[in-house]
Amino acid sequence: MTDTTSARDDVSRNIYIVMAAGLAGSANIRSLDSVLPQISGEMGVSLGQAAYLGAGYALAYGLCQLPFGMLGDRMNRLFLVKVLTCLSVALLIVTAFAPNYPALLGLRILAGAASSAIIPLSISYIGDNVPFERRQMVLAMNMTAITTGMVLGQAFGGIVADVTGWRGIPIFIALLYLPAVVGFWGQKRSGGARCGETQPIAPWHRPWADRENAILARRAGRSVCRGRADHGDDRILRDHADAAF
Structure with a gap:
């Protein structure tokens, strides 16, 4: 009974962690759209060239979902979400200090690849670990977090840019990832199930x-x-x- 309760608590905590990661990942998608004129002026490129930042991110985001999805089927999905979350945070911090347009474009493409599988893998994790009678409710909560992230990325991105310039937006998105990063770090410190371990699904999960x-x-x-x-x-x-x- 204790093992079952512990497994249930671990899964519940992990679900909130992947929701937080999905919220930040969705906020990152359109975060720079509202500041393309600022980037264009600072980097000395046309507005059309600056728009490649969104196109490059979206292209990498779409193309990398398939290989990451296949990789998630072969390894622990939660561990892969952890790796991609930490990689996304690192890329966002570096993006804030991009020295020129080519570097910024390359970083946005890498950021799109890194965050591409966070949302799909979180949905897969919920489907694998949440009982059928509660699954729709949890998936709805996850979609609410994703939608909220999209709104935060666009709405608050413009506000942050007015105060700090466009370079403050990547830092703002990195801070949105902070609850997920702390949650993943807390897994290891708490002595609970580590997200890098492959675990059989407990009977109550299925x-x-x-x-x-x-x-x-x-x-x-x-x-x-x-x-x-x-x-x-x-x-x-x-x-x-x-x-x-």
Whole structure:
């Protein structure tokens, strides 16, 4: 009972962490759109060239989702979210000190690649670990966090730029990542489940498993009865029992 409660607490804490990461990741998507004229003037490029910052970010964001998704299927999803979150924070801090336009463009492309899989992997983690009867509610909370991040990135990005210039926006987005970073760091310090470890899904995480087994058992029972009646072959009983359980 204690192990089950501990596993439930770990998953609940991890869900809030990936929600925080998703909020910051969505805020980063359009964060520089409102300050392209400032960037254009400071970097000495046309407004059209400055717009490549958004295009480069979006292109990397879209292209890198597939390979990161495949990687997430082969390793611990939570660990991958942690790595991408820390990488995003590092890139944002460096972006604030970009010396010229080519460096800024390259950093935005890397930032798009780094944050591309945070939201998809958080959704996958919720789907894998939240019971079916609560999953829709948790996914709705996650989508609310993502939408809130989009609003914060655009609305508060302009306000921050008016006070500190456009270079304050990456720092502001990095601060939005701070709760997720602290949460990931706290996992290791608390002695709970480490996000780099691959863990089997506890039975309470998969309430649908009992229903699946029950359906398989009923099907196997019907097939066995039919097979024994038709052929009298005990091998069918073994085969269907193995398939059911």
